[in-house]
Amino acid sequence: DNIKSYKEILASDxxxxxxxxxxxxxIKDEYAIPRRTELIGDPEEIRIEDLIVEEDMVVTLSHSGYIKRNPLSLYHNQRRGGKGITGLSQKQEDFVADLFVASTHDYFxxxxxxxxLYWLKVHEIxxxxxxxxxxxxxxxxxxDREADEHIAAVVPVRTFEPDLFVMMATKKGVVKKTSLEDFSRPRPTGIIAATVREGDEIIAAAITDxxxxxxxxxxxGHSIRFPEGNVRPMGRTAAGVRGITLAKGDLVVAMVVISEAQDTxxxxxxxxxxxxxxxxxxxxQSRGGKGIINIKTTEKVGLVVGVxxxxxxxEVMLIGTSGNIIRIGVQDVRIIGRSTQGVRLIRIQKGDHLAAVAKLAEQDEE
Incomplete structure (x- = not known):
């Protein structure tokens, strides 16, 4: 009967x-689902980002300038008081200076x-x-390594909001504020972020509101604190305005953006x-003045290396010119007045000096 039925089927279209x-x-009744793809008549040019899954990454930048990324999921949640996990092998000459959580589609x-200014996509790290x-x-x-160019500051950006700014400072006391939106069009070879006068250089950059x-x-040992509003927004190629009037031989070593009054x-x-x-x-104070004393610099304490x-x-890391690194907890340093010499943090070996200070980004390591 089956053979007869099959022959009838084959004989009849x-x-x-x-x-x-x-x-x-x-098949339709069992598997039919709404269309998951979108049909468009004239697709735009496909960017590399369109082919990369958007995922949160932990990006670490070491004091020596080494950068890497890992999935955020690698750093699993732990209860308070846990030992944490190691994010970088502990070499004597290096440590994690900055840690950011950013999407693979974000910019640095x-x-x-x-x-x-140079752009770096997180997925390119x-x-x-x-x-x-x-x-x-x-x-x-x-x-340009021949021109002794190096990276002075790294700033993570998710979106280029028009109401945000980039504040820059140079070692000769010049400050400049530019709309973040002005840096929204990447170029492979970089662009001018500020015109730096001969003998000067950028030492810091940060996003402000x-x-x-x-x-x-x-x-x-001098300092000045002024409202950001004292600095008008300028175009990319502008040189900036005077932030502080420096005494002969003095240089700016740090710029800090202050938004929380309870910090130190x-x-x-x-x-x-x-x-x-x-x-x-x-x-x-008003921008451009001589400022006030931050710390009394004497032959005993030496000159300021960082603020x-x-x-x-x-926790902070103190870096010596010989390459030695000392880690101390901020709570171990008591709060004192502004116009003082400070207290001894560490004993310096003969012939050595501190070269820099940096806040430790990762505190719990095993």
């Missing part, structure tokens, strides 16, 4: 079509000391193991001295 129609109906704005240092940032950007206060600290400023000198002072101790904004839970 109408029966074949009837069976096909019936089976397709059953890399400002050079010569006033140029090499993914490496937790214990690896990653890749040297200078090898990912077309910087137009409402913060700007603090500049100098090598000879941590100042470190080359001979191992330092102090914490409440932000409120620094009165707001950073900290709270009691932070």
């Amino acid at each position: 109408a029966l074949v079509l009837e069976i096909i129609q019936k089976e397709l109906g059953l 704005l890399c400002f050079s000391n010569l006033g140029r 090499p993914q490496a193991s937790r214990m690896s240092r990653g890749k040297a940032l200078v090898n990912l950007l077309p910087i 137009g409402q913060a206060d700007i603090f500049l600290g100098t090598r000879h 400023l941590f100042t470190v000198t080359e001979n191992g001295y330092g102090k914490r002072t409440q932000v409120s101790e620094y009165r707001v 950073i904004l900290v709270n009691s839970n932070d």
Whole structure:
């Protein structure tokens, strides 16, 4: 009977079509779902980002300029008091100085000391193991090494909002504010972020909301705090305006954006001295003045090497010219007044000096 039925089907196109129609109906009833794709008549040019899954990444930048990324999921949630996981192998000469959580579609704005800006997409940063240092940032950007160009500041950006700004400062006391939106069109070879005069260089850059206060600290222990509103927004190629009037031989060593009044400023000198002072101790002044004393620099304490904004839970790294690195807790340094010499943080070996101070980005490591 089956053979007879099959022969009838093969001999009749109408029966074949009837069976096909019936089976397709059953498939439709069981598997039919709304269309998941969108049909468009004239598709735009496909960007590389369209082919990359958007995923949150933990990006770490070491003090020596090595950068890497890892999926945020790698850093699993832990209860308070846990030991954490190691994010970088602990080499004597390096440590994690900055840590950012950013999407694979986000940008990193890399400002050079010569006033140029380079873009780096998060997905372009090499993914490496937790214990690896990653890749040297200078090898990912077309910087001019012959001109002694290096990256002075790295700023993460998700969107280029028109009401946000980039504030830059130079070692000779010039400050410049430019709309973040002006940096929204990447070029492979970079663009001019600021015109830097001969003998000067960019030392810092940060994103601001137009409402913060700007603090500049100098090598000879002076400082100034002024409202960000004192600096009008300028175009990319502008040189900027005077932020502080420097004494002969003095240089700006730090720029801090102040938005929280309860934080403290941590100042470190080359001979191992330092102090914490409440932000409120620094009165707001007009831009361009000589400022006030931040720390009394003497032959004993030496010149200032850095000023950073900290709270009691932070840890900082003190970097010596010989390459030695010392890690201390901020809570171990008591808060004292502004016009003081500070206290001894560490004992410096003969012939050595502190070269820099940096806030530790990762605190819990095993």
